[in-house]
Amino acid sequence: xxxxxxxxxxxxxxxxxxxxxxxxxxxxxxxxxxxxxxxxxxxxxxxxxxxxxxxxxxxxxxxxxxxxxxxxxxxxxxxxxxxxxxxxxxxxxxxxxxxxxxxxxxxxxxxxxxxxxxxxxxxxxxxxxxxxxxxxxxxxxxxxxxxxxxxxxxxxxxxxxxxxxxxxxxxxxxxxxxxxxxxxxxxxxxxxxxxxxxxxxxxxxxxxxxxxxxxxxxxxxxxxxxxxxxxxxxxxxxxxxxxxxxxxxxxxxxxxxxxxxxxxxxxxxxxxxxxxxxxxxxxxxxxxxxxxxxxxxxxxxxxxxxxxxxxxxxxxxxxxxxxxxxxxxxxxxxxxxxxxxxxxxxxxxxxxxxxxxxxxxxxxxxxxxxxxxxxxxxxxxxxxxxxxxxxxxxxxxxxxxxxxxxxxx
Ligand code: ATP
Ligand code: MG
Numbered sequence: 001x002x003x004x005x006x007x008x009x010x011x012x013x014x015x016x017x018x019x020x021x022x023x024x025x026x027x028x029x030x031x032x033x034x035x036x037x038x039x040x041x042x043x044x045x046x047x048x049x050x051x052x053x054x055x056x057x058x059x060x061x062x063x064x065x066x067x068x069x070x071x072x073x074x075x076x077x078x079x080x081x082x083x084x085x086x087x088x089x090x091x092x093x094x095x096x097x098x099x100x101x102x103x104x105x106x107x108x109x110x111x112x113x114x115x116x117x118x119x120x121x122x123x124x125x126x127x128x129x130x131x132x133x134x135x136x137x138x139x140x141x142x143x144x145x146x147x148x149x150x151x152x153x154x155x156x157x158x159x160x161x162x163x164x165x166x167x168x169x170x171x172x173x174x175x176x177x178x179x180x181x182x183x184x185x186x187x188x189x190x191x192x193x194x195x196x197x198x199x200x201x202x203x204x205x206x207x208x209x210x211x212x213x214x215x216x217x218x219x220x221x222x223x224x225x226x227x228x229x230x231x232x233x234x235x236x237x238x239x240x241x242x243x244x245x246x247x248x249x250x251x252x253x254x255x256x257x258x259x260x261x262x263x264x265x266x267x268x269x270x271x272x273x274x275x276x277x278x279x280x281x282x283x284x285x286x287x288x289x290x291x292x293x294x295x296x297x298x299x300x301x302x303x304x305x306x307x308x309x310x311x312x313x314x315x316x317x318x319x320x321x322x323x324x325x326x327x328x329x330x331x332x333x334x335x336x337x338x339x340x341x342x343x344x345x346x347x348x349x350x351x352x353x354x355x356x357x358x359x360x361x362x363x364x365x366x367x368x369x370x371x372x373x374x375x376x377x378x379x380x381x382x383x384x385x386x387x388x389x390x391x392x393x394x395x396x397x398x399x400x401x402x403x404x405x406x407x408x409x
Contacts, residue, residue: 010116010124024318025311026109028155029129036148038107038131043087045111049077055086055294057261059201066114068124080113083260084130084305085287086294092134093296102135109308121278121310129282129311132303134291139235142266142286142302143242149282149304150248153270157316160270160281163253164243166236167263168228170289176224177203187217207255218255225254232265239266262287266302272314281314282306324407327369328355328378331362339380345400346378351407353378376407 007013014022030040049069056062068080081087088106091097097104108130116122131148133141146162153160167173180203188196192211199206207218228236243250250268258267269283284304291299326346330339339355346353354372356365369377369389377387379394386406387394397403 008124010118012123012125018312021312021317022308025129025156025308025315028318029109029152030107032148032152032155033107033131036105036144038105038133038148041088041091041106041108042110043081043084043091043108045113046078046080047087047090049079051086051090051294052079052082055089055262055290056083059198060261062114062260066116068113068115082112082114084108084110084112084128085132085260085262085284085290085301085303088130088132088303089134089287089291089294089296089299089301092291092299093294098135098297098299100135103133103138103141104135105131105133107131119278121275121307121313123309127308128305129308130284130303130305132301134301135299137235137265137286137288137300137302139238139266140242142239143246143248145284145302145304146239146243146268147246147248149270149284149306152306153272153281153311153315156311157318158272158281158311158314159274160272160314162248162250162268162270163256164240164250164266164268165225165253165256166228166232166239166265167224167267167285168232169264172227172229172232173224173264176222176227179222179227180204180206183221184217190214190217204257207257223254225252235265258283258285262290262293264288268304270306272310274314275310278310280307281310324351324375325373326351326353326376326378326407327365327372327374328353328380329362329365329369330356331379331381335380339378342378342380342384342400342403346404346407349404351404378403378407 052067053063062082067082070078072078092104110127111125112128113125115124118124131145133145150162181199184191184199184203184206190213192209192214195206195209195214206214209215256267256269263285265286265288267285270281271279272281275281282304286302288300290301328339328343330336343353343355360368375389377389379385379387383396385394385396386403395406397406
């Protein structure tokens with residue numbers, strides 16, 4: 001016997017009530033990012049695996065463990081996108097966007113895929129809002145993007161804490177990596193097996209460990225923030241200056257390690273205490289080497305991505321707008337065509353309107369009007385009447401003009 005069909009593990013359906021909240025979030029984020037010049041943009045949900053292997057970095061958890069990779073019928077290796085920045089940079093190069101006026105500011109919204117253990121706030125198909133600014137290393141862009149994400153979270157009713165750091169440039173990072181490796185080797189007996197195994201591949205991840213011994217070792221470890229080149233230190237100071245002027249609060253966290261290899265200079269993360277274990281609600285940073293790594297011209301960039309499901313989990317639903325909602329009740333089937341035209345006419349004039357469409361009795365139709373939150377019921381019988389649901393007052397109207405007058409709140 002066939003089992004019950006269900007959505008695949010780690011995926012979910014968006015049901016209407018949740019859909020409304022998503023649509024509201026989309027609208028407010030489009031407006032917020034649009035006002036700062038971030039244009040709507042999208043890439044395919046799958047790319048050549050190479051884009052992520054080169055873009056996200058071979059040593060990252062994402063590439064090593066979390067990608068949905070498959071072969072197409074032509075034997076090409078494709079991967080469902082686990083994040084948006086690598087694809088955005090691939091598109092920037094492919095379309096010669098370096099020839100446009102810089103910076104190129106992009107925003108996106110859509111599904112991403114990671115093969116992780118599903119739990120609250122962690123899915124295998126999830127959605128992100130993202131923003132990227134390519135082609136300029138101006139520190140005001142780092143600050144602008146951080147403030148945009150902060151405002152977006154605030155508008156969504158998400159309480160959050162911002163952590164901020166700088167990773168410097170690739171050379172500083174490489175030299176620091178060697179220093180950290182040497183340090184970790186000098187105390188390797190105290191480290192967890194996993195951290196010890198990755199001293200060579202990714203020593204920075206040691207800062208992320210929950211292992212007691214490793215934590216003790218890391219408390220005395222050298223910090224990258226103390227090794228920044230003068231230009232990188234100056235860049236970071238400028239980013240902080242813009243944030244301070246805007247009154248944006250943040251914690252400096254020199255151990256902040258993002259799970260992607262491509263970051264340089266500024267990195268940041270917003271955490272929401274109400275989310276529990278999956279507290280990361282959004283994060284990002286500067287990636288000045290990424291476009292070049294993907295075969296393009298040397299191009300600085302900075303951006304972030306935030307998890308839509310986590311924003312909705314941590315946030316408050318928006319207040320319902322006070323707009324009229326009309327429900328058209330049809331006592332006799334002969335009037336259905338008139339009722340249909342009336343509902344249409346109301347919608348054409350911007351009033352939310354529905355008519356009875358499931359064969360209900362008049363009593364059932366009034367119940368349905370309540371369910372859809374009707375502020376006005378239009379009764380289409382021998383005459384056309386409007387009932388104001390708040391006062392209970394009922395009035396006959398002569399034509400659509402008069403009807404509209406009655407229905408406006
Ligand atoms: P985490 O620490 O939770 O694994 P991450 O560092 O892997 O997050 P990013 O790559 O920075 O996350 O992605 C940006 C945002 O996307 C996260 O802050 C989070 O809100 C969301 N996100 C990431 N992975 C998932 C997932 N599997 N399910 C739902 N949301 C996710
Ligand atoms: Mg992750």
